[in-house]
Amino acid sequence: xxxxxxxxxxxxxxxxxxxxxxxxxxxxxxxxxxxxxxxxxxxxxxxxxxxxxxxxxxxxxxxxxxxxxxxxxxxxxxxxxxxxxxxxxxxxxxxxxxxxxxxxxxxxxxxxxxxxxxxxxxxxxxxxxxxxxxxxxxxxxxxxxxxxxxxxxxxxxxxxxxxxxxxxxxxxxxxxxxxxxxxxxxxxxxxxxxxxxxxxxxxxxxxxxxxxxxxxxxxxxxxxxxxxxxxxxxxxxxxxxxxxxxxxxxxxxxxxxxxxxxxxxxxxxxxxxxxxxxxxxxxxxxxxxxxxxxxxxxxxxxxxxxxxxxxxxxxxxxxxxxxxxxxxxxxxxxxxxxxxxxxxxxxxxxxxxxxxxxxxxxxxxxxxxxxxxxxxxxxxxxxxxxxxxxxxx
Amino acid sequence: xxxxxxxxxxxxxxxxxxxxxxxxxxxxxxxxxxxxxxxxxxxxxxxxxxxxxxxxxxxxxxxxxxxxxxxxxxxxxxxxxxxxxxxxxxxxxxxxxxxxxxxxxxxxxxxxxxxxxxxxxxxxxxxxxxxxxxxxxxxxxxxxxxxxxxxxxxxxxxxxxxxxxxxxxxxxxxxxxxxxxxxxxxxxxxxxxxxxxxxxxxxxxxxxxxxxxxxxxxxxxxxxxxxxxxxxxxxxxxxxxxxxxxxxxxxxxxxxxxxxxxxxxxxxxxxxxxxxxxxxxxxxxxxxxxxxxxxxxxxxxxxxxxxxxxxxxxxxxxxxxxxxxxxxxxxxxxxxxxxxxxxxxxxxxxxxxxxxxxxxxxxxxxxxxxxxxxxxxxxxxx
Numbered sequence: 221x222x223x224x225x226x227x228x229x230x231x232x233x234x235x236x237x238x239x240x241x242x243x244x245x246x247x248x249x250x251x252x253x254x255x256x257x258x259x260x261x262x263x264x265x266x267x268x269x270x271x272x273x274x275x276x277x278x279x280x281x282x283x284x285x286x287x288x289x290x291x292x293x294x295x296x297x298x299x300x301x302x303x304x305x306x307x308x309x310x311x312x313x314x315x316x317x318x319x320x321x322x323x324x325x326x327x328x329x330x331x332x333x334x335x336x337x338x339x340x341x342x343x344x345x346x347x348x349x350x351x352x353x354x355x356x357x358x359x360x361x362x363x364x365x366x367x368x369x370x371x372x373x374x375x376x377x378x379x380x381x382x383x384x385x386x387x388x389x390x391x392x393x394x395x396x397x398x399x400x401x402x403x404x405x406x407x408x409x410x411x412x413x414x415x416x417x418x419x420x421x422x423x424x425x426x427x428x429x430x431x432x433x434x435x436x437x438x439x440x441x442x443x444x445x446x447x448x449x450x451x452x453x454x455x456x457x458x459x460x461x462x463x464x465x466x467x468x469x470x471x472x473x474x475x476x477x478x479x480x481x482x483x484x485x486x487x488x489x490x491x492x493x494x495x496x497x498x499x500x501x502x503x504x505x506x507x508x509x510x511x512x513x514x515x516x517x518x519x520x521x522x523x524x525x526x527x528x529x530x531x532x533x534x535x536x537x538x539x540x541x542x543x544x545x546x547x548x549x550x551x552x553x554x555x556x557x558x559x560x561x562x563x564x565x566x567x568x569x570x571x572x573x574x575x576x577x578x579x580x581x582x583x584x585x586x587x588x589x590x591x592x593x594x595x596x597x598x599x600x601x602x603x604x605x606x607x608x609x610x611x612x613x
Numbered sequence: 614x615x616x617x618x619x620x621x622x623x624x625x626x627x628x629x630x631x632x633x634x635x636x637x638x639x640x641x642x643x644x645x646x647x648x649x650x651x652x653x654x655x656x657x658x659x660x661x662x663x664x665x666x667x668x669x670x671x672x673x674x675x676x677x678x679x680x681x682x683x684x685x686x687x688x689x690x691x692x693x694x695x696x697x698x699x700x701x702x703x704x705x706x707x708x709x710x711x712x713x714x715x716x717x718x719x720x721x722x723x724x725x726x727x728x729x730x731x732x733x734x735x736x737x738x739x740x741x742x743x744x745x746x747x748x749x750x751x752x753x754x755x756x757x758x759x760x761x762x763x764x765x766x767x768x769x770x771x772x773x774x775x776x777x778x779x780x781x782x783x784x785x786x787x788x789x790x791x792x793x794x795x796x797x798x799x800x801x802x803x804x805x806x807x808x809x810x811x812x813x814x815x816x817x818x819x820x821x822x823x824x825x826x827x828x829x830x831x832x833x834x835x836x837x838x839x840x841x842x843x844x845x846x847x848x849x850x851x852x853x854x855x856x857x858x859x860x861x862x863x864x865x866x867x868x869x870x871x872x873x874x875x876x877x878x879x880x881x882x883x884x885x886x887x888x889x890x891x892x893x894x895x896x897x898x899x900x901x902x903x904x905x906x907x908x909x910x911x912x913x914x915x916x917x918x919x920x921x922x923x924x925x926x927x928x929x930x931x932x933x934x935x936x937x938x939x940x941x942x943x944x945x946x947x948x949x950x951x952x953x954x955x956x957x958x959x960x961x962x963x964x965x966x967x968x969x970x971x972x973x974x975x976x977x978x979x980x981x982x983x984x985x986x987x988x989x990x991x992x993x994x995x
Contacts, residue, residue, distance in 0.1 A: 342898070536901060593922040597890055598909050600900040609906065 262570035262577070264314070269322055269357035276314045278566040280574055283310040283356065291359050293403040294369040295478065297348050299607060307578050313567065315346065317560045318353040324556065325357065325520055330472060333514040336552060338480070339524040341560035342538050344604030347524040348478055350560055354522050358474040363519070364415070364460060365407050366475045366511075368400070371482035372529030374504050378489045381497070385424075386451050390503045391491075397449035397504060401442045404456075411471060412436035418462055421455050423448045435459070454507040461511060464518035473519035475511055479526035483509055484548030486532050512551065523552075563601040571603070575610050583613045682728070689726070702727065756808040757816055764823050767836050774832050789834045796844040798824070803845070856960070859886075859953040869953040873946030875972050878934030880942040884950040885926040892927040894943075899929075908940035915948040915968050919959060925951075945971055 264279040266272050272281070283291075288310045296304075304310045321337050328335055337354075339347040359365055368374075374396050384390040405412065412435045421438070422428040423445065429438050435456070442452025464473040477483075483505055489497045499505050512521060525543045527533055537543050540557055563571060572592055575581050585591045599605035686705060690697040693708045705726050713724040738755070739745040749755040749762075778784045799807065801817045812820075824840065827833055833840070859869040868885040892899040892912070903909050916922050927947065931939045948968040952960055963969055977986035984990055 342901070536897070590917070590920065590922070593890075594913065594917055597913050597917075597922055598906065600892070600898070600909075602900055605900060 262573040263311075268360060269353065270326070270360060272314050272319065272322075274319070277316060277319070278314065278564075278570045280311040280313050280570065283312060285310075287356065287359065290406050290409065291356060291365070292352065293406045294400075295348075295355070295367050295476075296352055297604075299604070300349065303607070307580075311574065312349065312353050312356070313346075313571065315350060315353075315560075315567065317346075317558045318350040320558055321350070321354045321522060322357045325354065328520065330518050331467070333517055334473075334475075334519045334521050336512070336514060336521045336555035337523065338540055338552065338555050338557045339522075339560050340538060340540050340543075340557060342562070342602070343527055343535075344602050345560045345562050346603045347526070347560045349603075350558075351476055351478060351522055351524050355474065355476045358472075358476075358520075359407075361472075362411075363472040363474045364411050364464075366404070366457070366460065366473060367407065368475075368477045368508065369403075370526070370529055371477055371479045371505075371508070372526065372531070374502070375482050375485070375487035375499065376489065376529075376531060381489060381491070382447065384450065384503050385448060386454075386503075390501050390506065391497060392447075392450040392503050394446045394449050397453050398443055398446055401439055401449060401453065401456075405436070405439050405443070409436075412439060415460075415463065415471065417459055419459070423451070450503040454503060457507050457511050461516045465516045466518075469518055473516075475519065475521045477508070477512070477521070477523045479529050480512070480523035480552075481525050481530055481533075481543040481545070481548060483512065484545050484551065485530055488531055509551070514554070563603055563606070568596055568601050568606070571606060581610055581613050586610075586613050679728075682726075685726070754808075754810050754812060754816070756810055757812050757820075760808065761820065761823065764820075764827065767839065768823070768827050768830070771827070771830050771832050771835060774835065775830070778832070784831075786831055788831055791828065791834055791837045791840060793828070793844070796841070796846050799843050799845060804843075856952045857950060867954075869950045871946050871949035871952075873942045873944070873949060873971070875941035875945065876934050876938035876975055878931060878938040878942040880929060880931035880939065880946045882930075882943060882946040882950050883928040884947065884954075885928070886924065886954065887926040888924060889926055890923045892929070894929045895931060899927075903936070903940065905936065908936060911937075911940040911944045912947065914944060915951055915963070918966060918968065919951065919955065919963070921951070921954075941972060944968070 262279055264272075264276045264281050266276055267281050267284055288304075292310075317339060321339075324335065324337070339350050341347050355365055355367055374393060378393050378396070380393070380395055382392040382394060384392045415435045416432050417429060417435060417438060418431060420428060420431045423441065427441070427445065429441060438452060438456060438459075442449040442456075445452075460473050463469050464471065483499065485499075487497055487499055487502070489502075491497055512523075514521065525538070525540060527535065527537055527543060530543065533543060540552075541549055544552060569592075572581075572595065576587065581587065583591070586595070595606065595609060599609050686700055687697040689705060689708055690700040692712075693704075695704060709724055709726050715723040717723055738747065738750055745751070747755045747759065749758045752758045775784065798821055801812065801814060804817060804820070805811055824843065827836065828840065857869045857871045859867045861867055862885075866885050866887055868883055870881065870883050872879065872881045874880070894902040899909070899912070903912070912927075913922070916925065929943055929946070931943055933939075934942065945968075948963055952963070952969070955963070979986055982990075
């Protein structure tokens with residue numbers, strides 16, 4: 221009974237590169253005769269998301285490293301980050317949901333209120349990756365990216381909870397706010413110096429930020445003064461919202477939230493007297509909810525649902541109605557749901573070829589047709605399952 | 614002598630068959646011996662009947678009980694309002710269960726009205742004067758040697774018959790043969806039971822040799838009945854796997870259904886010959902129902918073994934048991950359903966791979982005095 225998975229994990233034999241590159245060449249010879257490696261069937265040279273179209277569906281494009289560093293200090297799934305480190309390149313697959321959203325973004329009228337897009341699908345089907353793909357597009361277009369990696373991180377496991385200075389009924393989360401501000405700064409370095417604040421913010425008796433100062437200063441203020449970081453976040457969001465709504469604004473704002481159902485779920489944070497914190501009492505969540513309302517123009521809101529991090533939801537729930545709940549659904553109401561299915565045949569094939577090309581599949585039987593069928597069966601063409609299974613081959 | 618058991622309402626039966634015939638021969642021999650050997654009966658040796666102890670199970674006793682059972686059966690039939698002539702054992706069981714409802718868990722402890730047969734045990738082999746009945750008693754294995762003598766005398770009979778036929782000129786080699794295909798010789802243990810005494814393997818071999826010699830002679834069909842008495846019918850050796858019949862549903866897609874069981878899980882699978890490789894378990898996605906890779910591997914194994922991974926569509930239902938036993942039950946059901954799409958040779962390979970064998974392992978019961986099924990309590994020296 222020899223099939224892939226009964227064989228021990230220590231069987232990662234070192235296969236000679238000659239052999240594998242020979243195999244890779246066979247694949248290329250099929251499709252592209254004239255061009256030499258590293259181009260092959262499953263890769264495309266089109267690195268600009270704006271120029272990608274249906275022709276490139278199922279193919280991988282490499283993110284230029286200049287873009288990767290600033291864009292994604294946070295926001296990618298952990299496993300994918302490890303993969304990027306291993307392969308030394310960040311490859312995204314061009315898939316229909318992301319392409320759809322990008323096409324809408326291209327055609328949208330930005331004088332109207334911001335459109336809300338929602339990625340939903342079963343666990344591990346690639347919602348976060350689609351979100352990151354769309355964010356990459358916005359980045360290349362020069363938009364300001366407000367990317368919240370996982371809203372669930374803000375409603376659970378909070379070590380420090382301070383009563384807010386601005387509004388005593390609310391609670392601050394200084395640690396999360398500072399980390400987020402730092403990442404925000406990395407992403408939007410070049411734009412922060414250009415955009416100016418529109419109002420004056422007073423933090424304490426001695427510190428304040430005047431009108432007309434570059435946003436970068438505001439952000440630095442938040443990072444250095446940990447106590448007021450949550451308020452800085454709130455101020456930042458309000459400012460950006462106001463500015464992008466103005467007709468003379470020269471930038472557009474994209475708000476990308478992963479795990480948006482956290483905003484309307486429950487939280488596990490407890491106050492000192494052991495009573496649960498209501499979500500409205502958290503500054504970060506409160507401000508984020510204000511952003512999610514589409515009363516501002518000149519930008520877009522792209523979100524995903526996530527069951528994995530969510531609290532008190534059943535494992536089988538993946539539809540927007542189930543995960544957002546009544547209030548969430550009503551607040552998000554006119555939104556464009558985009559379903560993210562598992563891999564199609566073509567996409568699965570291309571992912572498999574990518575792993576082969578990257579010499580990730582070491583097992584001899586994984587290179588056969590039968591092996592491919594086994595992989596497809598066992599992972600049921602779910603991207604994360606496939607990744608996990610190939611991880612030990 | 615045969616021993617019988619009384620555990621019923623009023624009467625009991627002794628199972629007939631070989632018992633009675635050998636009994637008959639023994640008793641006839643006995644009676645003959647008694648008649649020929651008993652020279653005188655001393656009045657002093659007349660036994661006190663009351664001091665005889667519990668009643669001995671003689672043949673007359675058994676026959677009397679048989680008659681009583683029949684009468685009782687007729688009474689029971691009348692009581693239940695059914696036909697006394699066609700009252701079978703199943704009807705008796707049903708009626709007794711109705712008239713005497715019992716809450717006992719052990720089925721063998723419940724009221725029973727049935728013929729029960731116990732193996733023969735040795736009765737006293739010598740008479741009042743101490744002289745044994747059988748002339749071969751002092752050989753130690755009287756029934757065995759008497760059987761051998763009888764067999765040999767039959768062989769001699771057949772030879773005499775042959776000589777007579779040859780003398781008449783009617784000798785022919787091709788007489789009717791006894792059909793031996795559907796039966797086998799008695800095993801040594803069975804022969805011991807029949808003869809009510811132990812025989813050695815040497816003796817057994819000699820017996821079989823003699824039988825074979827008898828069968829090798831042309832006119833052996835004279836003793837057919839005698840020979841067949843010592844043969845047992847062969848059980849159906851090839852229990853062929855019931856291959857589920859593939860049907861066609863409305864769209865013309867061939868599908869087959871089958872069940873599978875493992876530990877306490879029951880499953881049923883509908884295997885469709887569609888072309889996609891989609892699987893649904895209890896209405897859910899199978900990735901969601903079996904998050905563990907091991908269970909999915911179990912499901913994959915039959916299809917992957919035959920190389921038919923992407924061809925079929927599975928619609929499964931499973932209940933009971935745990936994660937692993939549900940996967941095992943589904944695997945069995947899939948392999949059975951797959952049989953109808955395979956050729957003979959492939960079915961044979963599946964059988965040899967062990968895909969079609971239901972796993973007999975079930976949870977072993979916990980015993981008293983132990984902590985678990987096998988684990989004993991901690992042993993303390995003092």
